[in-house]
Amino acid sequence: MKFLFKTDYEDDIRLFPHSGYLWTYGTLLILIAAAPHFLSSYLVSQLVFVSIYAIVGVALLILTGFTGQASLGHAAFLAIGAYTTAYLQQFGVPFPVYFLTAGLLTGIIGAIVGFPALRLHGIYLVIATISFALIVEEILARWESVTHGNEGLRVKTIQMLGTTVPRDSPGFYYLCMGVLIFVILGAINLLRSPTGRAFVAIRDSETAAKSMGINVSLYKVKSFAISAAITGLAGCLFAHKLSFISPEMFTLQLSIEFIMVILIGGAFSLHGAVLGAIFIVMVDPFLTFLKDDIPGAIANLSLLLGAGAERAAAIEKSSAAFASANGLKGAIYGFLIMAFILFEPLGLYGRWLKIKLFFQLFPLYKRATFKRQKIYVKSERNR
Amino acid sequence: MSYFRAENLSLHFGGLKAVDSVNFALEKGEILSIIGPNGAGKSSIFNLISRLYNPTSGRLFFEDQEITQEPPYSIAKLGIARTFQNIELFENASVLNNLLVGRHRHCTSSLWQEILYMPSVRRDEKIHRHKVEQVIEFLDLEPYRDRVISGLPYGVRKVVELARALCTEPKLILLDEPSSGLNVEETTDMSFWIRDMQSELGITVLMVEHDMSLVSRVSDRVIALNYGKVLAMGQPAEVQSHPDVVAAYLGA
Amino acid sequence: MLDFVQQLVSGIALGCVYGLIALGFVLIYKATEVVNFAQGDLMMLGGFFAFTFIGILGLNYWIGFLGAVIAMAAFGMLAERLVVRPILGYPQFTIVMATIGLGFFLRSVAGMIWGTDDLKIDTPFSQGVLRLGGLVLAHDKLSVIAATLLLCLLLYLFFNKTTLGTAMRASSENMLAAYYMGIPVKRVVSIVWAISAAVATAAGVLLAPITFIHSNVGLVLGLKAFPAAVLGGFGSIPGALVGGVLIGVIESMAGFYLPQGWKDVAPYIVLLSVLLLKPEGIFGLHVRKKV
Numbered sequence: 043m044k045f046l047f048k049t050d051y052e053d054d055i056r057l058f059p060h061s062g063y064l065w066t067y068g069t070l071l072i073l074i075a076a077a078p079h080f081l082s083s084y085l086v087s088q089l090v091f092v093s094i095y096a097i098v099g100v101a102l103l104i105l106t107g108f109t110g111q112a113s114l115g116h117a118a119f120l121a122i123g124a125y126t127t128a129y130l131q132q133f134g135v136p137f138p139v140y141f142l143t144a145g146l147l148t149g150i151i152g153a154i155v156g157f158p159a160l161r162l163h164g165i166y167l168v169i170a171t172i173s174f175a176l177i178v179e180e181i182l183a184r185w186e187s188v189t190h191g192n193e194g195l196r197v198k199t200i201q202m203l204g205t206t207v208p209r210d211s212p213g214f215y216y217l218c219m220g221v222l223i224f225v226i227l228g229a230i231n232l233l234r235s236p237t238g239r240a241f242v243a244i245r246d247s248e249t250a251a252k253s254m255g256i257n258v259s260l261y262k263v264k265s266f267a268i269s270a271a272i273t274g275l276a277g278c279l280f281a282h283k284l285s286f287i288s289p290e291m292f293t294l295q296l297s298i299e300f301i302m303v304i305l306i307g308g309a310f311s312l313h314g315a316v317l318g319a320i321f322i323v324m325v326d327p328f329l330t331f332l333k334d335d336i337p338g339a340i341a342n343l344s345l346l347l348g349a350g351a352e353r354a355a356a357i358e359k360s361s362a363a364f365a366s367a368n369g370l371k372g373a374i375y376g377f378l379i380m381a382f383i384l385f386e387p388l389g390l391y392g393r394w395l396k397i398k399l400f401f402q403l404f405p406l407y408k409r410a411t412f413k414r415q416k417i418y419v420k421s422e423r424n425r
Numbered sequence: 426m427s428y429f430r431a432e433n434l435s436l437h438f439g440g441l442k443a444v445d446s447v448n449f450a451l452e453k454g455e456i457l458s459i460i461g462p463n464g465a466g467k468s469s470i471f472n473l474i475s476r477l478y479n480p481t482s483g484r485l486f487f488e489d490q491e492i493t494q495e496p497p498y499s500i501a502k503l504g505i506a507r508t509f510q511n512i513e514l515f516e517n518a519s520v521l522n523n524l525l526v527g528r529h530r531h532c533t534s535s536l537w538q539e540i541l542y543m544p545s546v547r548r549d550e551k552i553h554r555h556k557v558e559q560v561i562e563f564l565d566l567e568p569y570r571d572r573v574i575s576g577l578p579y580g581v582r583k584v585v586e587l588a589r590a591l592c593t594e595p596k597l598i599l600l601d602e603p604s605s606g607l608n609v610e611e612t613t614d615m616s617f618w619i620r621d622m623q624s625e626l627g628i629t630v631l632m633v634e635h636d637m638s639l640v641s642r643v644s645d646r647v648i649a650l651n652y653g654k655v656l657a658m659g660q661p662a663e664v665q666s667h668p669d670v671v672a673a674y675l676g677a
Numbered sequence: 678m679l680d681f682v683q684q685l686v687s688g689i690a691l692g693c694v695y696g697l698i699a700l701g702f703v704l705i706y707k708a709t710e711v712v713n714f715a716q717g718d719l720m721m722l723g724g725f726f727a728f729t730f731i732g733i734l735g736l737n738y739w740i741g742f743l744g745a746v747i748a749m750a751a752f753g754m755l756a757e758r759l760v761v762r763p764i765l766g767y768p769q770f771t772i773v774m775a776t777i778g779l780g781f782f783l784r785s786v787a788g789m790i791w792g793t794d795d796l797k798i799d800t801p802f803s804q805g806v807l808r809l810g811g812l813v814l815a816h817d818k819l820s821v822i823a824a825t826l827l828l829c830l831l832l833y834l835f836f837n838k839t840t841l842g843t844a845m846r847a848s849s850e851n852m853l854a855a856y857y858m859g860i861p862v863k864r865v866v867s868i869v870w871a872i873s874a875a876v877a878t879a880a881g882v883l884l885a886p887i888t889f890i891h892s893n894v895g896l897v898l899g900l901k902a903f904p905a906a907v908l909g910g911f912g913s914i915p916g917a918l919v920g921g922v923l924i925g926v927i928e929s930m931a932g933f934y935l936p937q938g939w940k941d942v943a944p945y946i947v948l949l950s951v952l953l954l955k956p957e958g959i960f961g962l963h964v965r966k967k968v
Contacts, residue, residue, distance in 0.1 A: 379778025
């Protein structure tokens with residue numbers, strides 16, 4: 043185990059508490075930079091989705107994880123960012139301008155949503171954000187002069203500094219990763235400064251936060267605005283990546299996927315957003331793998347085990363039918379949500395911390411270290 | 426004019442008069458205790474002062490300024506801090522972060538400065554940290570600095586809450602039953618700290634307390650309350666022997 | 678005028694359906710302060726069960742209905758045992774997410790088992806209509822209204838007059854205290870889930886002639902039942918019914934008198950305005966945390 047001897051207040055606020063961090067993150071940075079050169083273009087394209095989901099994950103962590111305001115409406119914020127992009131592009135607005143406008147406009151709308159949300163708690167807030175998202179979805183479908191309704195909008199390739207950045211080029215990949223890194227750094231800075239502490243205070247006890255001089259309403263609105271703005275930036279990248287957007291892309295299911303990102307990653311740390319995003323995005327390639335390779339493998343296995351050729355073919359067919367069934371992705375998602383809440387409530391990052399501790403303490407690790415105390419429901423009605 | 430004043434303060438919940446035309450005043454630098462049986466309206470007075478409740482009628486003044494209409498968060502900005510009867514700490518944060526939240530009223534950085542973590546933010550953070558360390562030293566909290574609240578014993582939480590209130594650098598501090606749930610030794614510590622707060626830091630103290638020995642040890646004056654009304658006011662010994670107070674406690 | 682009454686009646690019928698689903702929300706919320714986002718999907722599953730019993734196995738309508746209700750009550754208990762009980766006592770949002778996961782799962786699995794086509798059950802109410810002057814009222818709609826009223830009355834009496842009902846309310850207020858007072862909290866929660874799944878099934882079967890049964894029906898109607906439950910104050914059984922009817926009427930009026938598109942969003946606009954003006958709903962109580 044590593045013990046840090048702190049001699050300065052600086053030790054507690056620096057970005058990298060010791061040199062080990064520099065090595066780890068340096069290596070990670072190099073890997074990210076090198077990825078387009080040794081990964082297939084399909085995987086690089088998945089990594090772009092990872093970065094977009096991770097950006098939204100960071101946004102949700104700030105709002106839900108740190109301020110304690112649940113939201114099932116982030117697909118709507120993403121949509122607003124995406125449509126702002128597509129709309130402004132038509133008038134020849136340059137990329138940096140509409141990129142920032144997407145963030146700004148979504149942030150303003152987030153603040154507007156934040157005001158009504160001030161008086162709402164817990165479950166009411168969840169329902170209110172769902173309603174907001176459904177209304178936005180309907181507006182996108184009906185406001186045809188701007189959004190072209192259900193026909194959707196095309197999104198042109200990014201033009202920047204005289205060059206084009208196609209959606210599957212390494213350039214676009216670097217752009218997304220750059221935005222992700224910037225967003226993460228900004229979030230870290232925010233969370234280690236007074237605003238971040240105010241967010242956590244509001245999450246844990248609004249009454250105490252008030253009596254410590256925190257303007258609870260203002261900070262809740264701030265949290266909504268920041269979270270929405272970051273999601274708006276992600277929306278701009280999302281629109282470019284898909285090159286075509288229509289209202290049915292921004293459904294409740296997408297909002298749930300975003301919540302899954304932080305749920306699976308671990309809702310108490312920014313690491314969780316990235317780990318969760320990787321996990322969620324990789325469900326798709328996994329399904330493809332399931333569809334393409336597994337049925338054949340199962341058939342071969344059953345041949346090896348002595349089943350007749352006819353029987354093996356039947357097994358292959360039925361397992362292929364299962365793997366390509368329509369609802370499989372939904373079923374897997376549903377299962378993942380339940381499984382993580384039940385068995386890994388701290389998410390992937392929590393698991394990583396446990397593994398790390400296991401090796402640091404070997405052979406003295408106790409399971410009980412992370413065991414949550416039995417808790418009982420006290421009414422959340424009275425707050 | 427007195428330092429803090431409550432004029433005809435009333436709080437009614439429907440027909441129940443939790444606080445009924447209460448008048449009292451605090452001089453700068455004194456320790457005033459409010460005593461009374463359960464349900465006498467002691468905590469309600471605190472909640473009125475920290476503006477969590479709106480008074481039905483009456484006015485509050487602090488440093489010659491009326492605070493009856495101020496929002497709750499600006500009460501702390503004016504220099505009034507409080508603790509809670511049933512501990513309201515930020516459960517999932519470390520002691521250090523809890524105390525740093527107490528510094529909130531002195532934070533001036535803007536959102537953009539914080540996102541970019543400008544040198545000014547870094548400098549301010551160190552100043553806040555220094556002030557927090559002073560409070561930690563004052564209340565002997567060094568061993569718990571990096572511990573998360575949810576894992577701390579009750580007695581320590583009580584002290585952390587006091588520390589958090591002190592971190593706001595208050596002029597007036599409201600202590601809601603500072604000794605409830607503490608053992609004899611911890612209560613003794615608490616009485617020394619309350620005295621030190623007054624003499625070393627020059628803080629005016631208003632406290633609600635049941636433990637009469639603590640009350641008579643630290644208080645300059647005592648107010649006895651029952652059914653929302655003031656029964657008696659004066660020196661601790663005087664009030665304790667006042668016939669109405671004795672009657673209220675014995676239920677006669 | 679006749680149009681108006683016609684719209685009103687079909688709005689009320691639709692509203693009763695929302696009310697029935699909202700009733701399921703309210704039951705579970707009253708007992709555990711958890712909102713079961715899978716409520717609509719339990720309804721969907723109940724419909725599929727009934728379809729299997731009646732449409733495929735060819736049982737009598739009433740027997741199939743009863744069978745589905747019993748089967749789903751058992752399923753509700755099972756779901757509670759597997760998904761909710763291990764995390765009983767965790768923060769609200771955690772449990773809400775678990776039920777969202779459950780709903781997701783049920784929806785997809787039902788789609789895989791029964792396919793994605795619209796299914797139909799022949800019911801005794803399918804064809805008939807009641808003529809009142811110029812009004813034409815379909816039996817299926819009337820049956821929904823009647824059944825909703827009956828169920829609401831029964832559940833209201835159950836909650837307010839029986840010991841079990843009192844035990845449920847007690848355990849929602851403070852589980853630990855309820856446990857110490859001798860209430861078997863786990864069993865209570867389990868029973869509540871069974872009842873609420875049974876109510877959902879009744880809703881699903883009654884609905885079958887009107888909306889058909891498909892795997893997404895639960896999501897669609899479930900989302901509409903939220904405004905109903907919130908409008909009614911989430912903890913109130915008559916509130917759920919009134920909220921449901923209000924939402925149903927608003928929706929059908931918006932569909933008739935307002936431009937296209939309003940029909941789908943009107944309930945949510947109403948919901949948001951209610952939350953803004955009176956966050957505790959029409960029948961809700963507002964209690965403040967004591968410090």
